[in-house]
Amino acid sequence: MNNFKLPSLPEVADIWQQTLHWTPTVQQQVQFQRLYEFILEGNRQLNLTRITDPQEFWEKHLWDSLRGITSLLRDGGVGGENTSPSSLTSPTPLSFIDIGTGAGFPGIPVAIAVADSTVTLLDSTRKKIAFLEKIGAELDLTNVKTLTGRAEEVGQHPQHRQSYDVALIRAVGTASVCAEYTLPLLKQGGLAIIYRGNWTEEETKALESAVHQLGGIIESIEKFTTPFSHSIRHCLYLRKVATTPSQFPRPVGVPSQKPL
Numbered sequence: 001m002n003n004f005k006l007p008s009l010p011e012v013a014d015i016w017q018q019t020l021h022w023t024p025t026v027q028q029q030v031q032f033q034r035l036y037e038f039i040l041e042g043n044r045q046l047n048l049t050r051i052t053d054p055q056e057f058w059e060k061h062l063w064d065s066l067r068g069i070t071s072l073l074r075d076g077g078v079g080g081e082n083t084s085p086s087s088l089t090s091p092t093p094l095s096f097i098d099i100g101t102g103a104g105f106p107g108i109p110v111a112i113a114v115a116d117s118t119v120t121l122l123d124s125t126r127k128k129i130a131f132l133e134k135i136g137a138e139l140d141l142t143n144v145k146t147l148t149g150r151a152e153e154v155g156q157h158p159q160h161r162q163s164y165d166v167a168l169i170r171a172v173g174t175a176s177v178c179a180e181y182t183l184p185l186l187k188q189g190g191l192a193i194i195y196r197g198n199w200t201e202e203e204t205k206a207l208e209s210a211v212h213q214l215g216g217i218i219e220s221i222e223k224f225t226t227p228f229s230h231s232i233r234h235c236l237y238l239r240k241v242a243t244t245p246s247q248f249p250r251p252v253g254v255p256s257q258k259p260l
């Protein structure tokens with residue numbers, strides 16, 4: 001790392017508290033700052049993200065990543081009743097997979113915030129995964145695992161199929177593609193969280209049949225506004241209620257070429 005001073009993330013303990021009812025510890029704040037610095041550095045060689053301004057990075061990468069999982073953790077979503085409503089600690093340690101994690105979003109902020117759970121970061125680009133392995137070691141994230149591969153293939157692999165409590169996916173494809181990538185990887189009762197920008201009722205209706213074919217239901221859809229730029233975001237929460245038929249996910253490329 002060079003000697004010149006890298007920009008600092010905004011000090012926003014009050015915004016974390018007001019919006020997510022959670023405040024990062026000093027250690028977590030340091031991890032967020034170091035993550036930011038590593039990504040700025042990594043951006044010189046790898047095209048990781050166009051978001052480099054500190055405030056924008058905080059909002060679009062850190063806050064947005066954690067906003068998607070708070071209701072799950074607060075309501076005890078997957079693991080039963082949550083006894084500590086004001087913390088991001090899950091009731092029982094959960095296994096997360098972040099599909100198409102890119103520069104590590106939402107998976108790395110989740111791994112930092114929910115240190116008792118494990119987070120598997122999956123991406124088809126080997127270089128990105130190599131970079132994330134370095135970040136995991138530098139930030140001392142012992143709960144992070146990495147995996148290079150295609151969601152279509154990993155979803156058919158016995159070691160990964162039906163193995164996760166929560167599958168996260170942001171900015172990877174259309175909602176039906178995201179459903180086909182996430183649901184096969186979930187245990188029965190598990191939750192897929194699809195991060196979206198805008199979302200409409202019509203899109204919900206159009207997605208229902210795909211989710212049903214994959215053994216899921218659309219459990220809820222949350223709309224929220226980001227704290228700085230006041231942009232609209234949605235998270236779709238899909239619950240796996242039945243076994244996913246073995247033909248899903250279909251071979252590489254098919255989910256996007258022939259959407260369900």
Ligand code: SAH
Nearest residue numbers: 100101102105123124125149150151170171
């Ligand atoms: N989730 C991150 C990155 C989104 S970019 C974020 O929100 O910032 C999409 C990423 O998904 C890319 O890194 C790309 O390599 C990966 N990807 C696309 N299709 C994939 C597939 N079928 N399986 C695994 N990774 C995939």
